[in-house]
Amino acid sequence: MTMDFSRDKPIYSQLVDRICGDLIKGNVQLGDKLPSVREYAIESGVNVNTVQRVYKELEAMDLTETRRGQGTFITSDEKRIIALREEMMYQLADNFLTSIEALGFSKEEMVHVLQNRG
Amino acid sequence: MTMDFSRDKPIYSQLVDRICGDLIKGNVQLGDKLPSVREYAIESGVNVNTVQRVYKELEAMDLTETRRGQGTFITSDEKRIIALREEMMYQLADNFLTSIEALGFSKEEMVHVLQNRG
DNA sequence: TATGGTGTAATATGTCACTAGTACACTATG
DNA sequence: CATAGTGTACTAGTGACATATTACACCATA
Numbered sequence A, B: 001m002t003m004d005f006s007r008d009k010p011i012y013s014q015l016v017d018r019i020c021g022d023l024i025k026g027n028v029q030l031g032d033k034l035p036s037v038r039e040y041a042i043e044s045g046v047n048v049n050t051v052q053r054v055y056k057e058l059e060a061m062d063l064t065e066t067r068r069g070q071g072t073f074i075t076s077d078e079k080r081i082i083a084l085r086e087e088m089m090y091q092l093a094d095n096f097l098t099s100i101e102a103l104g105f106s107k108e109e110m111v112h113v114l115q116n117r118g
Numbered sequence C: 001t002a003t004g005g006t007g008t009a010a011t012a013t014g015t016c017a018c019t020a021g022t023a024c025a026c027t028a029t030g
Numbered sequence D: 001c002a003t004a005g006t007g008t009a010c011t012a013g014t015g016a017c018a019t020a021t022t023a024c025a026c027c028a029t030a
Helices: A011-025 A037-044 A047-059 A080-103 A107-115 B009-024 B036-045 B049-058 B078-103 B108-113
Strands: A066-067 A071-074 B064-067 B069-075
Touching: A011 A047, A011 A080, A011 B078, A037 A047, A037 B049, A047 A066, A047 A071, A080 A107, A080 B078, A080 B108, A107 B078, A107 B108, B009 B049, B009 B078, B049 B064, B049 B069, B078 B108
Parallel strands: none
Antiparallel strands: A066 A071, B064 B069
């Protein structure tokens, strides 16, 4: 079940995004075990090291805890997930606003465009 | 006057973005001549080949016209600039909406965040 | 026509991010 | 202790990016 990845961004980064999305959306439960690196590697059609990097990033973000020989587990700290949600929301918003400014658009104008799209 | 570049994106790409921004904001006039590749290279502390690539991209976007032996000139077609403005606006909006969806945020929620920031 | 300014092309070099292959180290469990 | 499952470390290949250098082709102009 090889997943499809966009080519304009590293695979490991896309996987991190995907997992973060699942965490935020509640698609995975607190304390759940993630697939092993090999398992996930096969599932997504990537190399083990790529998955390892994903898990490393997640751990650096305090979203997971990895135990050698046992596996990688979602944090049990719900506050962390809630915080993540806010962080990502703000970061998304700020990046957007930065781009808007760089191109000389007005916030109101863009909000209007947003509402007439999707 | 070497410019500062972010490390998470190719230099040539950042230069293209910058020039596009200037075009949209009207910081440069229709038909204006851009600096020569060598000139611009020195100005921005970059190699000639990098600038060449920038000019090539701009021409591929029909934003400039390069005349061998004379230089590279901004298009005189105002419609092209106006179209560019729309293109970039829509692309920005769509990328934003895609991210929102991937993270399970609602459009209304994000608009609210936008208005309380910056 | 000579000169200097333009863009263009080709090649070599170095760096870095990404990914993969392989082997190693730890843990649980029979 | 043996085995199978886990994460981890090392090494190498690939490609994108940027640089440096050199040479070429075109144009304006003195």
